Amino acid sequence: MQYLVSVIDDKSNPGSTDRQPAISAFNERLIAEGYWVFAGGLADTDAATVIDNRGEQAVFTDGPFVESKEYLAGVWVWEVPDLDVALNLAAEASKVCDRKIEVRPFQ
Amino acid sequence: MIDVGEAVTRAHHDEWARVVAALTRRFGDLDIAEEAAAEAFATAVQRWPADGVPANPGAWLTTTANRKAIDRIRRENKRDDKHKEAQLLYDNTPPEPLGAIDDDRLRLIFTCCHPALAMEAGVALTLRMVGGLTVPEIARAFLVQETTLEQRIIRAKAKIKAARIPYRVPAAEDLPARVSGVLAVLYLVFNEGYLASGPDTDPVRHDLTAEAIRLTRLIRALLPEDGEVAGLLALMLLTETRRTARVSASGELVTLDEQDRGAWDKALIAEGHRLVRERLAAAAAGVAPGRYQILAAINAVHTSARDIRDTDWSQVVALYDQLVHLDSSPIVALNRAIAVAELDGPEVALAAVDRLEDELAGYHAYHATRADLLRRLGQSQQSRTAYDKAIELAGNTAQTANLTRRRDQLR
Numbered sequence: 001m002q003y004l005v006s007v008i009d010d011k012s013n014p015g016s017t018d019r020q021p022a023i024s025a026f027n028e029r030l031i032a033e034g035y036w037v038f039a040g041g042l043a044d045t046d047a048a049t050v051i052d053n054r055g056e057q058a059v060f061t062d063g064p065f066v067e068s069k070e071y072l073a074g075v076w077v078w079e080v081p082d083l084d085v086a087l088n089l090a091a092e093a094s095k096v097c098d099r100k101i102e103v104r105p106f107q
Numbered sequence: 108m109i110d111v112g113e114a115v116t117r118a119h120h121d122e123w124a125r126v127v128a129a130l131t132r133r134f135g136d137l138d139i140a141e142e143a144a145a146e147a148f149a150t151a152v153q154r155w156p157a158d159g160v161p162a163n164p165g166a167w168l169t170t171t172a173n174r175k176a177i178d179r180i181r182r183e184n185k186r187d188d189k190h191k192e193a194q195l196l197y198d199n200t201p202p203e204p205l206g207a208i209d210d211d212r213l214r215l216i217f218t219c220c221h222p223a224l225a226m227e228a229g230v231a232l233t234l235r236m237v238g239g240l241t242v243p244e245i246a247r248a249f250l251v252q253e254t255t256l257e258q259r260i261i262r263a264k265a266k267i268k269a270a271r272i273p274y275r276v277p278a279a280e281d282l283p284a285r286v287s288g289v290l291a292v293l294y295l296v297f298n299e300g301y302l303a304s305g306p307d308t309d310p311v312r313h314d315l316t317a318e319a320i321r322l323t324r325l326i327r328a329l330l331p332e333d334g335e336v337a338g339l340l341a342l343m344l345l346t347e348t349r350r351t352a353r354v355s356a357s358g359e360l361v362t363l364d365e366q367d368r369g370a371w372d373k374a375l376i377a378e379g380h381r382l383v384r385e386r387l388a389a390a391a392a393g394v395a396p397g398r399y400q401i402l403a404a405i406n407a408v409h410t411s412a413r414d415i416r417d418t419d420w421s422q423v424v425a426l427y428d429q430l431v432h433l434d435s436s437p438i439v440a441l442n443r444a445i446a447v448a449e450l451d452g453p454e455v456a457l458a459a460v461d462r463l464e465d466e467l468a469g470y471h472a473y474h475a476t477r478a479d480l481l482r483r484l485g486q487s488q489q490s491r492t493a494y495d496k497a498i499e500l501a502g503n504t505a506q507t508a509n510l511t512r513r514r515d516q517l518r
Contacts (some may be wrong), residue, residue, distance in 0.1 A: 001271045082273040083223060084281070105270045 002037060003086045004077050005093065009073035011098065026096045030078065035089065035107040037077040045071045073099060082099035111156045118164040119148060123239030124325070125165060126172050128211035131274060137218075137264050139176050141236060168232035212237070213329045214274050216322075219263075221272045227291045228263040235260055237325075238318050248315055249299065262457040283335075289326065290339050290399065293319050299344050301350075302503050310354055310505030316347055334386055338400030341382035345406035348375040353505075359512065360505035364415040376410045383407040401430045420449040437466040445476055453483040471500035475510060487517045 009015055030036035045064040052059045064071065076093070079087045083103070090101045123144060132141035147168045161167035183390075219232040230249075234240045246256040266272070277285040300315025325342045330336050352370040355361050386400045396404070405426045412418040427443035440463055448456030457480040460473070467473035478493035494514035500508050 063516075082271045082275075083221075084273050084275070084277065087223065088281070107269075 001082060002077055003083075004104045004106060005078055005086070005090060006072050006075040006102040006104070007041075007074040007093070007097050008102060010070050010100075011062045012069055015073075017099055021050050030076075030089070034084075035078045035080050037079050039074070039076045040088065041074040042072060069081075070100075073097075111160060114160040114164065115148070115151055118151065118168060119239055120321070122165040122168050123148070124212045124215060124237045125147060126168050127167055127236050129237075130172055130176055131218075133173070134176055134180070135274070137236065137267060139179060140172075143172040143176035143179065144168075146175040152176075163506065210276075210329050212325065213276050216289055216326065216373055217276060218267060218272060218274050218307040220285075220292045221267070221289050222285070223270060223272060224263050224266065226292065226295065228259055228266075229288075230295055231256055231259045233292055233322070236298065236320065238322060240318065244314075248306040250311065261310065278473050286326075286330065286333055286335065287397075290323075290335060293323050293326070293340060294343075294399075296322075297346075301346060302506070310358065310360065310503050311350055313350065316343070319343060320347060334389055334394060335397040335399050337382050337386055338397060339404035340405045341379045341386070342399050342406060343405060344375045344379035344382070345410050348410060349380065358505055359508040360503070362509065365408065368412075368414060371410065379403070379410065380407055387409070396429075398430060398433050401426055402435070407429075415449075418449070420446055424450050437463045438470070438472075441467060441470075441473060441476060443508045448480060448483075453480040456480055469500065471497050471502075471506070474500065475506075478513070479511070482513070482517060488500060490514075491517055 027036065027039055029041075048064040050061040050063070050065045052061070074097075078086060078089065080089065083105075086103050092104045094101045126144045126147065127137075127140045131137055134140060150171055151164075151168060155161075216237055219236050220229045224232070224487070226247075231245055234245045234248075235242065242260065243253055243258050244285065246253040249256070251259075252313055278281075297316055297319035297384075300312040300317075300319060315457070320340070320343050323343055327333075327336050327340050348371045349363075349366060351372070352366040353361055353369070361367075383403050385395060386403070390396050390400075405423055408419055408422050408426070423446040424443065427439065427446055430439050431443060440459060444456045444459040444463075448458060457477065460477055460480065463473060474493045474497035478490050478497055481487075481490035481493055491514055494510055494517070498510045498514065500506055501510060
């Protein structure tokens, strides 16, 4: 079962910026235990572009699809047996990243 | 001659959770289990009067429900893909490794009270799947529309499936946290019964308190070593013992100091005290008690006293001191202050209560407590204002009646 694990940051109350070594160590553990599928940190939401090509021509909009205080700072994809395993790992991930985490199953 | 209606009711009480739990394990689907269990009980209602009550009602119901579930899967598979049938009926993969205790009902309870489900969803799902209450019964109990409640249950079941919430007793290291989630659900059910929140409902809902006690007894039987389970059961029993003395003939809430203690249920007190003694022995042996055990001990002080003056208030305050260490919530501080009033007088208590204003200004009990302390200090004007505020915020009809009388008796 795969889960998208989102790291959520808050513009008005950002998490600490010195987490990279701890995150790398945590990633190595995820790989060793066979849970790791993918991981990636994201650039600032200012760097996002929204594309809408449902009409006659593509419209490009500068910025993220939704402006909000909270935003996606990075993602993982984990392969784990069930939600309990995902939640236990996510609880650790939240400490490691010093940020909130959302766990969402793939269909 | 056995009354068949009574036999069905008893079987429903004793066997519903077992049937649902066994079917959920076999078919891996709460929907199928729930529907098949309901059909099996409906069949029992039709057949038992003519055929007689089977020697082993539980086995009869499980077999019947199994058959209903297989019928349903076959029926659906004629419409859907043939694939699913094979997968469901011939799933020979070994069961998940077991946690500390193996009982299907325990799996069911932990799944329904999973921390990934909202509290209200957990409550509804537990009462339906484990308690066997119908959707209209639960909707009535919590004063929500049947369709709303139905949706809540459907949504919870869909999340269990989509997010793959496991049907499993948690691992030993996760057990204390997960048990506390289950107990929180049951305590909420009990409290809603003990002080019903709605203006249009009976002030005390015995159906809910009884159901909460029944489910807590079940968990106690399944997890006999867990101190907090014993603590919550004791707390419920020692609270429930006062139920009949708690509302007057005119429908007014009777506070602890005015209750007829002769009307308290002695059997419940005896059982509650036994549990509290068991936990005191464990505490003496070095097992730190959790909040339900401490709350149960506080209630045991009350149920041991002949009247309000006979109450060992220093013991009550000492127990609240212990509770404050575990739970720094302002509500615990408020209840501690109420005990302090009996030990050190209303003035000391009022100072402590006033410090909680920022956090509790929207809570009826805060104003009711202040009103009572101000009345005892002879400050009628301020007391009246506090009673007004408490009456405005209280939802329970019997409580409103009590507060109104006390306000109107002020000179």
